Amino acid sequence: MKANLPAREPEWLARWHDLGLYERIRETRRGQPVFLLHDGPPYANGAIHLGTALNKVLKDFVVKSKTMAGFDSPYVPGWDCHGLPIEIKVDQELGPKKRELSALEIRRRCEAYARKYVDLQRQGFERLGVLGQWQQPYLTLNSSYEAAIARQLLGFIEQGYAYKGLRAVYWCIHDQTALAEAEVEYKQHRSPTVWVQYAYAGGKLPAGLSGENLFAAVWTTTPWTLPASMALAFHPELEYVAVKHTNGRVYVMAAARMAATSDAIGAAWTDAEVVARFCGKDIEGVRFRHPWLERDIPAVLADYITTDQGSGIVHTAPGHGAEDFATGEKYKLPILCPVDGTGKFFGPETAPFTGQQIFAANPAIIEHLRSIGALLAEAPLDHSYPHCWRCHQPIIFRATEQWFIGMDRLALREKALEAIAGVRWMPDWGGERIHQMVASRPDWCISRQRVWGVPIPVLACTQCHAYLRDKATDERIIAAFAAEGSNVWFERPASAFIAPGARCAQCGAGEFVQEHDIVDVWFESGCSQAAVLNQQTGLPFPADMYLEGGDQYRGWFQSSLLVAVGMRGAAPYRQTLTHGWVVDAQGHTMHKSLGNAIEPDEIVGKYGAEILRLWVASSDFREEISLSDDLLQRITEAYRKVRNTFRYLLGNLHAFEPARDAVTETELESLDRYMLRQVARLAREVEQEYADYAFHRAWRRLADFCAISLSAFYLDVLKDRLYTFAPRSPQRRSAQTVLWHTLRVLVRLTAPILAFTADEVWADMAAEGLADGPAPLRASVHLQTYTEVAAWLPGGAAEEDRWATLLEWREEALKALEQARQEKRIGTSLEARLELVAPAAERALLQAELPQLPALFIVSQVELSADSGSRSVRVHRARGLKCERCWNYAEDVGADAAHPTLCARCVRALAEMAAPVAHGK
16 A cells, blocks of 8 residues: 555546446446435536535435445436526626627537536545536536426426516625515624604504604614605504604604604603604504605504614615515505616606615615704614625515415425424434424525526517416427527527417417526526436435535525425425534634635645545534634644555554454454454444444544544454564464454445555555455446444353453553553563452353463463452563563473574474464464
């Protein structure tokens, strides 16, 4: 075995490629039970980073461990290739030239960009030792995939789940497109808040109130929405008060917010100034005048009003809020949205701010309120505010016509919640998290006003604008996408897709125009189960596992669930597994901007991909996963110990031929029989850890076994037998038999994690004739399955008890030897003779094992004291002289005149080595 992982690993990758290893594995497992991990597609817009490396390595652990367990475990990697990040990068590269290009030309530039990064990331993932169908991945830009998206989307429309309608949706004014809930992140943001007075304008007031000098005190964090203000919302069950100000005006506010509003606007009100109290529902329908527009607006009722902040009265702009929009629909309020896609005011209602960017206009709006005497107070507020997860800029609500999937149409929400209950969620809380998200989410906005993506393939009547619903036309569209890709939608007129005889069902017209909005990329990735898990690919639905980061509960887990439930009636996965985020040694998320990021290629170049894989295996991936250079150094040291264990095992099995030299169970030494049981136990435990996806526990067991059970114990005890006994002696063959079993078990158990090292060990085993299993499968350890050992060993429980006692004695002996060394009574342990004082119940055991105890304790002599009593170990100087061959002390050193410096045991060993080898030995 050679060191230098960064240099050696590419050689193994080339070997695997030449061998067609992934295909060989699939062929080997043909006909076995299938375990399918369906790959969530990373975004094709940059090199791999630690997050994507972590994800792919974890998936490789799953696939390799399932393959080793005997499953046919295919792995088809995928990439998400459409969407805004790629389009923006291409925009930046094109600069002003973009204005000269058609949508089709921009799409072609985007495709080239995406394919470039698919190739770059593929190389990065393969370099990590991840096996899969790398030459035939699924790409969301492939024509077959785009056809699958079209089929799913048209199916949603045909069944009635999808509709187009006016709604207040999240809108990114930087990227100029609608957003779905999954594309929104919340960050701290400073907003200007204002208290504004709305004058009473008419309507029946609650008892005790006069309309003279009556105003509603209204609080908002979005002054820019005031031009679209169409109502004032009150909570129906809250108590409201009318409080008289020293200026003679009477202000209405929630009773619970009286003190806070007093502090805000500088009016020290007391109960003496309360002129009326009433319930919110009593003011419904009363009209108030807009602060500066000639517009009277009604008082409406809304359950979402709280007393946490503000005055308990909220101005309602149906064009700029989801809750506001719902209230507007309930009360049939005008839906005014005087803000364009870039975030600028337009229309007469916005004067004198027309043309200004809304956030930039806030100070001017506040100053205008002040100049007309409508401003009661202003103050900045730091609060959690929605941002675009791509550009990280603040977003707004904007009422636009969009395509939606209705969560409560045809009971989609209810069906999805039922499906969630049938999935195994790991960790357990994942099921509750996604249940809450689906239970409370709004309708899914699936249209985007961009270019790079799959177009929503619907045709609108030129006369009445109704959408054509015709099955034959749908099939023509899907077939065109499958044959030529979705670019065909931009290349051909609507007439090219319309089936003969198809006409508008509403007005009978026969001319149509194409929709040019594209579909949400989350809908695209949610279609992967339809595009990849089907009869054509031979991959089963549902998948056995989805494995992604915790953010995918609102992302791919959820989009896949909704698409699959809507079109296939079931969840697309049987179980999901989530991992945490990569953080630095201080627990901070890694970012280039913070200067704490470590790139995968840095680790691979310095330490090797095996060390990165081992970092993943060393971590409890369900939590945050820390990484630092110091940690990588410690992991490298742990790796060296395991590698050295393999080297030691291989070195001591040179010229050992299992078929010829392995001994039977009855010929095994007692220690060897015990150790073989420990190997069998390790195999069972590690295989179970893999089955439970507890890779960190699997690795911990393997590392501890190599460092403690083998290096610090068994291999240390064996040195005398391996180095000084005759090569063909029964005692040495017994030890080698167990070393061989240990090696063939360990190489398989480590293979899912140490993909390169285990295969290198296996190659050395094959070269030495130590590889077991059918000859055609000896080309790689990754073609193997776990192997049973020690199932045939007799007397398990009794033997375990015997050795538990002997190992307790060994600990006592080691303590006594260490004390003797400190007292300068001995140098090395071989200078010692131990006298064991044992209780009566243990004397028979010690007497039976007495010939093996010197080796077990690594001393020259052990004797059982005539004294009985509690356990104790007495250390004496060994009798006799030191044998210069085995370094043990013995009274028969020099007894053979031909070998004056050797003990009798070594003389016999030399004689055996000099004797002619019998046939077959």
